[in-house]
Amino acid sequence: MEMKNVLISIRGLQQVDDGDDGDAIELLTDGHYGYADGRGKLVYMESELTGLKGTRTTFLVEPTGVVLEREGEITSHMVFEPGKKHLFLYETPFGAATMDVNTERVYAALDEHGGDLEIHYRIGFENTNVGKNRFRIHVQELKS
Numbered sequence: 001m002e003m004k005n006v007l008i009s010i011r012g013l014q015q016v017d018d019g020d021d022g023d024a025i026e027l028l029t030d031g032h033y034g035y036a037d038g039r040g041k042l043v044y045m046e047s048e049l050t051g052l053k054g055t056r057t058t059f060l061v062e063p064t065g066v067v068l069e070r071e072g073e074i075t076s077h078m079v080f081e082p083g084k085k086h087l088f089l090y091e092t093p094f095g096a097a098t099m100d101v102n103t104e105r106v107y108a109a110l111d112e113h114g115g116d117l118e119i120h121y122r123i124g125f126e127n128t129n130v131g132k133n134r135f136r137i138h139v140q141e142l143k144s
Contacts, residue, residue: 003041004034005141006032007028008140011136011137012134030044035110053073065079066119075089082106083104087100113140114140
């Protein structure tokens with residue numbers, strides 16, 4: 001899969017509970033993107049703004065769902081499939097925890113030039129919901 005230079009716009013919202021207005025984050029960064037055979041791959045480095053500086057984030061977009069991999073200061077492997085719950089290990093410099101992700105919605109409109117990816121999900125710890133998250137990513141190919 002050929003990887004292209006892209007501009008990535010990320011808008012995220014994290015809520016502790018349904019009544020919470022949540023914490024919003026907006027990030028604009030550069031990265032690399034590839035698309036072939038209905039599958040997309042997006043790679044970028046996290047920044048201080050996200051609290052994950054020194055971490056490489058990779059999204060693998062498949063027809064059945066999305067995999068989010070983080071490597072560096074934070075390591076995790078999250079699988080987003082609508083209507084399914086998946087366990088994952090969340091590793092930090094301070095220790096590791098087994099958590100779960102319960103995906104409510106995945107929307108992907110991607111092609112060889114970029115597009116949009118949106119995921120709505122809940123994070124759990126020890127069978128307790130600890131947050132509701134959603135993010136929207138817009139990928140735009142940079143012209144050379």
